[in-house]
Structure formats: structure tokens, C-alpha cells
Amino acid sequence: MSNNVLTVSPSPHVYQSTTVRKLMYGVVIALLPTLAWSVVSFGIGAIIVTLVSVISCILFEYLIERFLLKRTPSITDGSAMVTGLLLAFNVPANLPVGIIIIGALVSIGIGKMSFGGLGRNPFNPALVGRVFLLISFPAQMTRWPIPKGFNTSYVNAQTGATPLGMLQEKGEATVSKVMESAPSYGDLFYGQMGGSLGEMAAFALIIGLIILLYMRVISWHIPASIILSTGVFTGILWLVDPTQYADPLFHLLTGGLLLGAIFMATDYVTSPMVPKAMWIYGIGIGVLTVIIRVFGSYPEGVSFAILIMNAFVPLLNRYIKPKRFGEEVQHG
Amino acid sequence: MLKTFTKGGVHPAENKITQDKAIEKAGLPKKVIIPIAQHIGAPSSPVVKKKDQVKAGDVIARSQGFVSSNIHASVSGTVAKVDHVVDASGFKQPCVVINTEDDQWADGIDTSDALVKDIDASAEEIRQKVLEAGIVGMGGATFPSHVKLSIPEGKHVDTLVINGVECEPYLTSDHRVMLERAEEMLVGIRLLMKALGVEKALIGIENNKPDAIAHLNEWLGDDPQIEVYGLKVKYPQGGEKQLINALLDREVPSGGLPLDVGVVVHNVGTALAVYEAVQKNKPLVERVVTVTGPSLTHPTNLLVRVGTPVGELIEAAGGLPEDTGKVVSGGPMMGKALKTLDAPVVKGTSGILVLPQKWAHREKELHCVRCAQCVDACPMGLEPYLLKQLAERERFEDLEKNSVLDCIECGSCSFTCPARLPLVEYIRYGKTNVNQIIRNRKQQ
Amino acid sequence: MTTTVLYTILSLSGLGAVAAMILYAAAQKFKVYEDPRIDQVEEALPGANCGGCGYPGCRQFAEALVKADDISDYYCPVGGNDTMKEVAQILGREVAEQEPKVAVVRCNGSFQNRKRTSIYEGPSSCAIEASLFGGETDCQYGCLGKGDCVEVCDFEAIFMNEETGLPYVIDDNCTACGACVDACPNNIIELRKRYKKDRKIYVSCVNEDKPAAAKKACQVACIGCNKCVKVCPFDAITLENNLAYIIPDKCKLCRKCVDVCPTNAIAEIGFPPRRNKRRNAKKESADQEQSKNQS
Known part of the structure; x- marks a missing residue:
């Protein structure tokens, strides 16, 4: 008999090849089409913002883990890169570099590491950073460059309002008046409107969604519930008074709704575990978004809606249980 | 649309490398180590002592209580000792060790290959034989089979489900039994049906074994009582509850038994053992074991005596590879990693899986990312x-x-x-x- | 301007006064009577909330003490006799004095003494390892070395020794709360009588295998040879299942058993070096190792 020393471990003895790292890089891959389109539309600004954001997120994660938490840095798991990309996608393409770095510090430092790192943060880190910037630097954060093909200048971009901004500022005018000056649906679909770096191109985001679903990184429940609930809610409003409220398609294609529904709300750590809870979470985000957009003072509400629903996730996880096998028949 | 169970499930790589290897009869082991607790329930009590002469098929440990099972000598020879030996569980368990001397069988055991098709035994006799022969669930759970054949007062059974799913990766022993011992197994199924008094038997087989499905259908012809179902491949379809769910769309209640939904589940290996016990008077002393692994030179399916040390099976499959890191008794999903190669094959051992060093270790654990x-x-x-x-x-x-x-x-x-x-x-x-x-x- | 300030002050103080009255009334109405002695007893207890007394925390123990008619069965291992006397004084009851105890790890199967015959891989927990198999060595009774005992200790009194892979107890910190005894799946740790100068004599083995198997698995296993039983002048040693056990109440620390043990399974700790050279060199080195584990 051989004298090999055998390893003894509890079953199972085989594992799926999926790892956290693979899932995170799956998200990165799914974000690439949008990034590419942003570079084409915004030019050099998109590249600089994205690079600064990603690099500073990774750097802050490394520094905090290495020197503050004193543990082996886990930057290779890709989560910092995802946060960096998502933060970049949520800011205008001409945001001053200093502000981006502050945003990355807030995202990683406050949004993620203060809770202990990946898996422990209750709020989506990129959104924490984004909302912090929105409140601290409202002027810079709402100066949207217009996508006019590849622009080689970083600061001197031509800026304009977002479609949702126009809607908010309409004053006494009717929605149809605003619609006349707003971009067409085709333009919206191809991202020909003012907005954050990664939120305008609906088609690129949908390609991302297909990649995520195909790679089984996320399940369809959250994006579907957000899009459906937003559509239904705005649809009802629109049917009640089309002169006051924009139509559902307009709401779905503008602002950060698709980016939020596909990439931000589906963040593993801050979304519920059970399909039923995912529906509640998604519907909550959809309804809150519409309320903030239509009745609130901010033109856009996806970030706030997601953060608010993030806070409900522990509660949803606690009280909403999956249907157990053999549950219906109660056994004495 | 193929049937499968409704909730959850995963798709591990199948790796059924031995599915085309015919069952080989393993040589007689030099000694056998037979644990006296090979089943769920009360351990049996040994009835032999050191230096006793036994023949293959002799009872060496009697069942204690209803949920318990007889243990038989699997070779003929001398009892070397009754002692505590480390078995597949990783703990020292009381075992009977027999040194093999020759190949004799106890009286009254028919060891010929002739197929006995006619069923003479009554339901009660079948149950009694199953109890005597020490048959336990051979899919791995090792629950004494006669218990599952005794329907308690107030319960009604309408269907017998035969588990030919073999959802564990690598394992092919049930698959080979269905291909090579189909006729005997079908007689075994009819015996089980008679013992339970049911009119309907369903054989569930995963769709990755089309040859077995075709083969059984050929043998069955248009038998109205026994039906073969191809199922969509998904782990753990071989779990009783999942299999019943897949075949009959019934959910065994939480904390309940298949009996509660009118079903009894038996493994194909068990059906074969029942045939041998009832028609041939042969107790459960040998079984088909898949010996497999990515770096074995001759992975194969072996018919081996219960109590054979695992090391001998690996020798028969080409010897232990240099890079071995882990040896698993059973499949990779639920099998037990062995501490020593001296551990014996027991009634519930469906396979021996030799994993190389590079697959033997789990990657470093991270924090939960709540991916669901x-x-x-x-x-x-x-x-x-x-x-x-x-x-x-x-x-x-x-x-x-x-x-x-x-x-x-x-x-x-x-x-x-x-x-x-x-x-x-x-x-x-x-x-x-x-x-x-x-x-x-x-x-x- | 001044009137605004005046009104503000007046209205706020009025509000405060009303709220105070409501709160006072509520406090009176919903007052729960609590025996004041509970607080006193709790004050006297160490406040470690270790659970060594069998209650979840010191408060619950105090409640139980106050409620009980006879407190002689109650004991706080952390505070010891002094605390119990104080409690008895508060409650005006009698309390039996108990001998101080200390946790003792009854296994000396270090890496050197006990060969690893397999490698465990899985959650680093003795409880899980013990449910899976008999451990990495051929001795299925001994220490698994994953430190469940260290995890549960509230007093930093037990640590894993990296060199030997065994836990060792820091006697000064040990309060004999028994948490490690409960945590050990193999029941290796025992609470034994604390002798003067923390001296100890005990069988440092729990292996119940037959002699050959035990010795093969571990160099310093008790093989149940009965020599110590015979030599003990106080009948303090029993032998059961191939395993000797020294009864703490009877043992007088004479150390005769240590000398006759063929496998050095009996640990001798805290004694000054002996003058007579009865032991051979091999034994001495083994002893040194043992005391290294222990202190």
C-alpha cells in the first residue's frame, strides 16, 4: 500500500468553477459596451474620468486594507474595479479629477471599508460616493457635457441639460412643450442626450444586461421588477394626465434608470437573497424613483431610491423566506 | 419537455469516465474487514469469534431490533479477529476480519447465472428473505430495505419508484447494472412490487444514460405496470424527495417520508440484491463498485465482495497514482473522504473516487458576498x-x-x-x- | 426681542415640567418591584458573564441566588470562595467552601509524539472535524488541535502552542469556568483540583485503544499496563478501558506513578528538579517537552 498522506475533508469534493473574482470580472465585461459607447460619445473626458475613478478606488482599497485594517489586500477580487467603474458611470464626463478622487475615497472608505469590506456593506458603495458628490458639489455634478462625438478636450466640453432636467424645470409649460425640445426616442436609445458618463446609452446597457444574464452573474428578477414597476407607475400617471406627466418610455430611457436597474440595484451585497424579496425590492426602487422624479425636487431619483431600498434589504432577508420544499402539506 | 424536480439543483461536470466499462469480477481479496454496522439503525451483534471457520454467505452478525440488518461473511475462511478498525467513516468501528482461504459458499445458495423468472414467494416470504439477506439501501443511505417494505398501519402505497438516476458525477455502477443485469433487476422490481402490493412501478433514469433507458424499454416491451422515465439531468435528482417530485409531482412533506405521499423508493442495486436474495437465496455479500478518477490508469466497474479493502480495488484499477491527494468513498458530492486505504467496501459503497492532489483542495474561503x-x-x-x-x-x-x-x-x-x-x-x-x-x- | 426670549423660556420650561410630571406618574404606576439584593449580589459577582455557573450571565445568576433557599449548590467558579462568602453574607445564608480548580489538557499528542496520518481540510473547528472523522492522527481520542477551547475562553487562559499543536493552560488566568471543557468534542479537558504552587500530576492521555494500537498511534499514550495502579500507595489510580485515571482527591502528589510509567503518559508539572537520577535521558527530554507544553 502506498504511504500517501490523504486529505480528508467534508463533502462535497468538487466545486463549480465560478468564483467571486469571476463574477466581478463578469460585471466588468458587461460594463465594457457602455464604456466604449461613452468614449465614442464624450471623448477624452470619459477615458480620464473612468481611469481616475477605477485607479483611485483600487488604490484606496489597497491602502485601507494594508495600513488601516492590516490584512492582506483583496484588490484582485475585482470588486474595487467594479465600484470604480460604476462611480465613473454615475458622474458627468467632465468632472474635475479632484472631485472624482474624493468620490472614490467616500465610496471605498465610507461606503465599503468602514463596514469591513466586500460582503459587509449595507449600501452600494458607488452610489454612496455618487450621492455624496451630488450633495457636496451640486454645480459640478449637474453640468452635463453633450455627447457630440469624440471630444479631445477635457474641460471645454459643451454642456446642456438632461431630458429629466428639462422636465423638472418646465415650470408652467406642459409636458408636450418640453417634449418638443427633448431628444427623440431614437436619440435616447442611442444615448444622444445629456447625462452621466454611463447612463445614457440604453442599447449598450441592454447588451450589458444580456451578458450578465448569459453569464449567470445576476438573476432577472431585480431588473425586470424595477423596469416593470417604473413603467406601470409612470404609465398610470401618463394615462391620468398626459399633459402633466411624461410617458413611460421616456422615463425608462432617460436618466440612470437602466444603469441603476441593471448594474446598481443588482449589486449582490446590497440586494435581497430570495426572488420574492427581489420583487419587493425592485418594485420599491421603481416606485420611489418615479415619486422622486415626478413629485420631488431632484430631477433624478434612481440613486436615492436604490440607497433607500438597500436599507430595507436586511429586513427583507429576515422576513421573506423562500417556499420550502414540502411546506404546503403540514406534517404532524 | 423532460421531467425534473422543481426547486434548485446544480449541474456538476458529469465525468462518467467508466460508463462504457463492463462490470468486471474482482479477484478474491486476501482478507475482508466487515464492519458490523453497515446500515442506519442499531448495529448488529457479532455471532462469530476468533478462529471460527465461515463460508461465504454465513451470518456473522445478527440484526438487533427492527431497524437493523444481518451481516454475512463475504468470503470463506477463518475469522482472524473481531476488533475495532478504522472504516470509511473515519472512526474505529467494530469489525469482523476474515482471512480468505478458498471460495466456498454456504449451503443452499445458488451461485449460477441462470435467470429464475417465476415468482413463487409470497409477499411475507419476500420481506422475510430481504430481512434475512441483510439487504440495505444500496444508493448510499443504507437504510434497511425490509423496513421500507413493511407498510405501517394506516399508510397506503400506490407506487414503487426505482431510482436509476445516479446523479453523482463519476459514478456508473447503477448504470452498468441497468445495462448488464436488466432482466434480473426487473424480476427484483416485480418482487418488490409484490411485497408492497402495488400495481405501478416507475424507473427514473437521467437522460445522460439513453442506452440504459432504451435497453430497459426493450426488455419491458409494453408492460403496463413498469414504466421507464428519462429525466432531465440535474443534481441531486437521486435524492428520494427530488425523484418523487420529478416523477410524480408530489412533494414529501417537511419532516415526512415518501410513505406519506404513497411512494416507496428503492435503488436499482437494491432491486438486484432483492432478486438474488429471493430467487437465488444469496445474501448481500457483493456489489458493483465504480473505481474511478481522472488519473487512474484503468478506471472500471468492479463486482466486489463486501469488506474488501479499498486499496485492493485501486490496485485492480491500475494502482494508486503518484499524484493522489484524496480518496473518496462514494461520489464527489456526498461521498466521504477516506483516511486510510485499508478502509473496507461496505454495502453502501457505490464508488471509489481517486482525486489528484490538484483537485483535492478547496480554495481559500472569502467573505460571503450575498450573491444568493x-x-x-x-x-x-x-x-x-x-x-x-x-x-x-x-x-x-x-x-x-x-x-x-x-x-x-x-x-x-x-x-x-x-x-x-x-x-x-x-x-x-x-x-x-x-x-x-x-x-x-x-x-x- | 426680550419678550420672545421670555416666552420661549417659559413655554419650554412649562413643557418640561408637564413632561416630568407625566413621566413621574408613569414610573410610579408601572413600577416593577425588584429585590434590591439582586443588585447587591450582582455587584459582588465578577461581572464576567462567562456562564461558568450555568446561567447565561451574572445578573441571571444573581436572580437565581436570591430566589434560592439553599445556595450551597451554587458556585461562581470565577470569583471562587471569596465571592461566594460575600454573596452568602448579603443573603444571610450558608455556603459550602469548594476547592479551587484548574483546567487540565489531558493529551500530550504533540506533532513529535503523534504522527499525522492524514490531513484535515475544512472549517477550522474541532466540532466539525470530530463529526467528520477521528482526526488527523491514528488516535481518535486525543486533541484535534483546532482550538475550539481557545475560542470559548473569556479569560485568555488557554492558547494553542504552535510547536506542539496542543492547547496549554495559563494557570494564573484560569478560573475553572468550564467553558473549554464543554467546547472540547473529545472531552480531553478536565477541571482538576488546584494544588499548592500549581503542581499537577495527571494521566495526560485519554486513549482507550488496546495497548499496541495506542502505542502505535502516539508515543506517549497510556497503554493501560497497570503499573501505576500497583505502585500507588494511596489507591488513587483506577484503570478502565485500557486507560489509567488519577483521582484528584486521593492523589498526594508522591510521584511514584510517574517513575514507573513506561510511556511517560503521566504528566508531572510544577515540581522542582529531582535529586536522584532514576530516570534515563530519554525520559528527561520527553518530560521537558511536556512541561513546555504545559507552562
Whole structure:
């Protein structure tokens, strides 16, 4: 008999090849089409913002883990890169570099590491950073460059309002008046409107969604519930008074709704575990978004809606249980 | 649309490398180590002592109580000792060690290959034979079969389900039995039906064994009583509850038995053993074992005597490869890693899997990222991530509230976890403790 | 301007006064009577909330003490006799004096003494390892070395020794709360009588295998040879299942058993070096190792 020393471990003895790292890089891959389109539309600004954001997120994660938490840095798991990309996608393409770095510090430092790192943060880190910037630097954060093909200048971009901004500022005018000056649906679909770096191109985001679903990184429940609930809610409003409220398609294609529904709300750590809870979470985000957009003072509400629903996730996880096998028949 | 169970499930790589290897008869082992507790329930008590002469098929340990089983000598020779030996469980267990001398069988055992098709025995006689022959569930759970044939008062059984799913990767022993011993197995199924008094038997086979499905259908012709179903491949379809769910769309209630939905499930290996016991008077002393692994030179399916040391089977499959890191008794999803190659094959050993060093280790565990893949994968609709956290913190009452006892320990959650968390490991620990608490509560 | 300030002050103080009255009334109405002695007893207890007394925490223990008619069965291992006397004084009851105890790890199967015959891989927990198999060595009774005992200790009194892979107890810190005893799945740790100068004599083995198997698995296993039983002048040693056990109440620390043990399974700790050279060199080195584990 051989004298090999055998390893003894509890079953199972085989594992799926999926790892956290693979899932995170799956998200990165799914974000690439949008990034590419942003570079084409915004030019050099998109590249600089994205690079600064990603690099500073990774750097802050490394520094905090290495020197503050004193543990082996886990930057290779890709989560910092995802946060960096998502933060970049949520800011205008001409945001001053200093502000981006502050945003990355807030995202990683406050949004993620203060809770202990990946898996422990209750709020989506990129959104924490984004909302912090929105409140601290409202002027810079709402100066949207217009996508006019590849622009080689970083600061001197031509800026304009977002479609949702126009809607908010309409004053006494009717929605149809605003619609006349707003971009067409085709333009919206191809991202020909003012907005954050990664939120305008609906088609690129949908390609991302297909990649995520195909790679089984996320399940369809959250994006579907957000899009459906937003559509239904705005649809009802629109049917009640089309002169006051924009139509559902307009709401779905503008602002950060698709980016939020596909990439931000589906963040593993801050979304519920059970399909039923995912529906509640998604519907909550959809309804809150519409309320903030239509009745609130901010033109856009996806970030706030997601953060608010993030806070409900522990509660949803606690009280909403999956249907157990053999549950219906109660056994004495 | 092929049938399968409704909740959860995973798709491990099948790796059925031995599916085309015909069953070989293994040589007689030099000695056999026969644990006297090879089944769930009360251990049997040995009736032989050192230096006794035994023949293959002689009873060496008698069952103790209803949920227990007889143990028979699997070779003829001299009892070397009755002692504690480390078996597949990794603990020292009382075992009977027999030195093989020759190949004699006890009187009255028909060892010929002739097929005995006519069923003479009555239902009661079949049950008695199954009890005498020490037959236990051969899919791995090793629950004494005669218990499953005795329907308690007030229960009604309408269907016998035969488990030919073999959802564990690598294993092919049931597959080969269905291909090579189909006629005998079908007689065994008819015997089981007679013992249970049911008119309907369903054989569930996963669709990755089309040859077995075709072969059985050929033998059955248009038998109205026995039906073969091809099922969509998904682990853990071989779990009784999942199989009943897949075939009959019935859900065994939480904490209940298949009996509660009018079903009894037996494995194909068990059906074959029942045939041999009843028609040939041959007790359960040998079984088909898949010896497999990516670096074995001759992976194969062997017909071996119970009690053969695992090391001898590996020798028969080309010897232990240099790079061996782990040897598993059973399949990779639920099998037990062996501590020593001297551990014997028991009635429930369906395979021996030799894993190379590079596959023998689990990657470093990370923190849970709450991706919910374990919730998706759980076939019982549980939340493995939560159960693991609770078990780790020893919050056993909360564990009970979260239905931890429903867990079938299939390992789908640990298999799927991208953070490589030891989910089922902790859940098992929690289950043991919750069971203990419940027992204490009942005593009070 | 001044009137505004005046009104503000007046209205706020009025509000405060009303709220105070409501709160006072509520406090009176919903007052729960609590025996004041509970607080006193709790004050006297160490406040470690270790659970060594069998209650979840010191408060619950105090409640139980106050409620009980006879407190002689109650004992706080952390505070010891002094605390119990104080409690008895508060409650005006009698309390039996108990001998101080200390946790003792009854296994000396270090890496050197006990060969690893397999490698365990899985959650680093003795409880889980013990439920899986008999451990990495051929001795299924001994220490698994994953430190469940260290995890549960509230007093930093037990640590894993990296060199030997065994836990060792820091006697000064040990309060004999028994948490490690409960945590050990193999029941290796025992609470034994604390002798003067923390001297100890005990069988450092729990292996119940037959002699050959035990010796093969571990160099310093008790093989149940019965020599110590015979030599003991105080009948303090029993032998059961191939395993000797020294009864702490009877043992007088004469150390005769240590000399006759063929496998050095009996640990001798805290004694000054002996003058007579009865032991051979091999034994001495083994002893040194043992005391290294222990202190």
C-alpha cells in the first residue's frame, strides 16, 4: 500500500468553477459596451474620468486594507474595479479629477471599508460616493457635457441639460412643450442626450444586461421588477394626465434608470437573497424613483431610491423566506 | 419537455469516465474487514469469534431490533479477529476480519447465472428473505430495505419508484447494472412490487444514460405496470424527495417520508440484491463498485465482495497514482473522504473516487458576498448562507425555525458558492446539534 | 426681542415640567418591584458573564441566588470562595467552601509524539472535524488541535502552542469556568483540583485503544499496563478501558506513578528538579517537552 498522506475533508469534493473574482470580472465585461459607447460619445473626458475613478478606488482599497485594517489586500477580487467603474458611470464626463478622487475615497472608505469590506456593506458603495458628490458639489455634478462625438478636450466640453432636467424645470409649460425640445426616442436609445458618463446609452446597457444574464452573474428578477414597476407607475400617471406627466418610455430611457436597474440595484451585497424579496425590492426602487422624479425636487431619483431600498434589504432577508420544499402539506 | 424536480439543483461536470466499462469480477481479496454496522439503525451483534471457520454467505452478525440488518461473511475462511478498525467513516468501528482461504459458499445458495423468472414467494416470504439477506439501501443511505417494505398501519402505497438516476458525477455502477443485469433487476422490481402490493412501478433514469433507458424499454416491451422515465439531468435528482417530485409531482412533506405521499423508493442495486436474495437465496455479500478518477490508469466497474479493502480495488484499477491527494468513498458530492486505504467496501459503497492532489483542495474561503447562488441551488428551498451563519454562532433555536432539519446535505450550496464557504459543513454541524436538542426536549 | 426670549423660556420650561410630571406618574404606576439584593449580589459577582455557573450571565445568576433557599449548590467558579462568602453574607445564608480548580489538557499528542496520518481540510473547528472523522492522527481520542477551547475562553487562559499543536493552560488566568471543557468534542479537558504552587500530576492521555494500537498511534499514550495502579500507595489510580485515571482527591502528589510509567503518559508539572537520577535521558527530554507544553 502506498504511504500517501490523504486529505480528508467534508463533502462535497468538487466545486463549480465560478468564483467571486469571476463574477466581478463578469460585471466588468458587461460594463465594457457602455464604456466604449461613452468614449465614442464624450471623448477624452470619459477615458480620464473612468481611469481616475477605477485607479483611485483600487488604490484606496489597497491602502485601507494594508495600513488601516492590516490584512492582506483583496484588490484582485475585482470588486474595487467594479465600484470604480460604476462611480465613473454615475458622474458627468467632465468632472474635475479632484472631485472624482474624493468620490472614490467616500465610496471605498465610507461606503465599503468602514463596514469591513466586500460582503459587509449595507449600501452600494458607488452610489454612496455618487450621492455624496451630488450633495457636496451640486454645480459640478449637474453640468452635463453633450455627447457630440469624440471630444479631445477635457474641460471645454459643451454642456446642456438632461431630458429629466428639462422636465423638472418646465415650470408652467406642459409636458408636450418640453417634449418638443427633448431628444427623440431614437436619440435616447442611442444615448444622444445629456447625462452621466454611463447612463445614457440604453442599447449598450441592454447588451450589458444580456451578458450578465448569459453569464449567470445576476438573476432577472431585480431588473425586470424595477423596469416593470417604473413603467406601470409612470404609465398610470401618463394615462391620468398626459399633459402633466411624461410617458413611460421616456422615463425608462432617460436618466440612470437602466444603469441603476441593471448594474446598481443588482449589486449582490446590497440586494435581497430570495426572488420574492427581489420583487419587493425592485418594485420599491421603481416606485420611489418615479415619486422622486415626478413629485420631488431632484430631477433624478434612481440613486436615492436604490440607497433607500438597500436599507430595507436586511429586513427583507429576515422576513421573506423562500417556499420550502414540502411546506404546503403540514406534517404532524 | 423532460421531467425534473422543481426547486434548485446544480449541474456538476458529469465525468462518467467508466460508463462504457463492463462490470468486471474482482479477484478474491486476501482478507475482508466487515464492519458490523453497515446500515442506519442499531448495529448488529457479532455471532462469530476468533478462529471460527465461515463460508461465504454465513451470518456473522445478527440484526438487533427492527431497524437493523444481518451481516454475512463475504468470503470463506477463518475469522482472524473481531476488533475495532478504522472504516470509511473515519472512526474505529467494530469489525469482523476474515482471512480468505478458498471460495466456498454456504449451503443452499445458488451461485449460477441462470435467470429464475417465476415468482413463487409470497409477499411475507419476500420481506422475510430481504430481512434475512441483510439487504440495505444500496444508493448510499443504507437504510434497511425490509423496513421500507413493511407498510405501517394506516399508510397506503400506490407506487414503487426505482431510482436509476445516479446523479453523482463519476459514478456508473447503477448504470452498468441497468445495462448488464436488466432482466434480473426487473424480476427484483416485480418482487418488490409484490411485497408492497402495488400495481405501478416507475424507473427514473437521467437522460445522460439513453442506452440504459432504451435497453430497459426493450426488455419491458409494453408492460403496463413498469414504466421507464428519462429525466432531465440535474443534481441531486437521486435524492428520494427530488425523484418523487420529478416523477410524480408530489412533494414529501417537511419532516415526512415518501410513505406519506404513497411512494416507496428503492435503488436499482437494491432491486438486484432483492432478486438474488429471493430467487437465488444469496445474501448481500457483493456489489458493483465504480473505481474511478481522472488519473487512474484503468478506471472500471468492479463486482466486489463486501469488506474488501479499498486499496485492493485501486490496485485492480491500475494502482494508486503518484499524484493522489484524496480518496473518496462514494461520489464527489456526498461521498466521504477516506483516511486510510485499508478502509473496507461496505454495502453502501457505490464508488471509489481517486482525486489528484490538484483537485483535492478547496480554495481559500472569502467573505460571503450575498450573491444568493446557494439559495438558488438549494433543492429544499432553504437559505444555506443563513443556516451557516446561525450554525457558526451556535444559534440552534433559530436554526430549527429556519427548517435546518429539511436539509438533505446534498452539498449543492457548497458546490455553487463562489466565495467557497463551507456551507453544508456548518449546516451538518447545526443539524446534529438541533437533533440533539430535539431529542432532549422529547425526553423531558 | 426680550419678550420672545421670555416666552420661549417659559413655554419650554412649562413643557418640561408637564413632561416630568407625566413621566413621574408613569414610573410610579408601572413600577416593577425588584429585590434590591439582586443588585447587591450582582455587584459582588465578577461581572464576567462567562456562564461558568450555568446561567447565561451574572445578573441571571444573581436572580437565581436570591430566589434560592439553599445556595450551597451554587458556585461562581470565577470569583471562587471569596465571592461566594460575600454573596452568602448579603443573603444571610450558608455556603459550602469548594476547592479551587484548574483546567487540565489531558493529551500530550504533540506533532513529535503523534504522527499525522492524514490531513484535515475544512472549517477550522474541532466540532466539525470530530463529526467528520477521528482526526488527523491514528488516535481518535486525543486533541484535534483546532482550538475550539481557545475560542470559548473569556479569560485568555488557554492558547494553542504552535510547536506542539496542543492547547496549554495559563494557570494564573484560569478560573475553572468550564467553558473549554464543554467546547472540547473529545472531552480531553478536565477541571482538576488546584494544588499548592500549581503542581499537577495527571494521566495526560485519554486513549482507550488496546495497548499496541495506542502505542502505535502516539508515543506517549497510556497503554493501560497497570503499573501505576500497583505502585500507588494511596489507591488513587483506577484503570478502565485500557486507560489509567488519577483521582484528584486521593492523589498526594508522591510521584511514584510517574517513575514507573513506561510511556511517560503521566504528566508531572510544577515540581522542582529531582535529586536522584532514576530516570534515563530519554525520559528527561520527553518530560521537558511536556512541561513546555504545559507552562
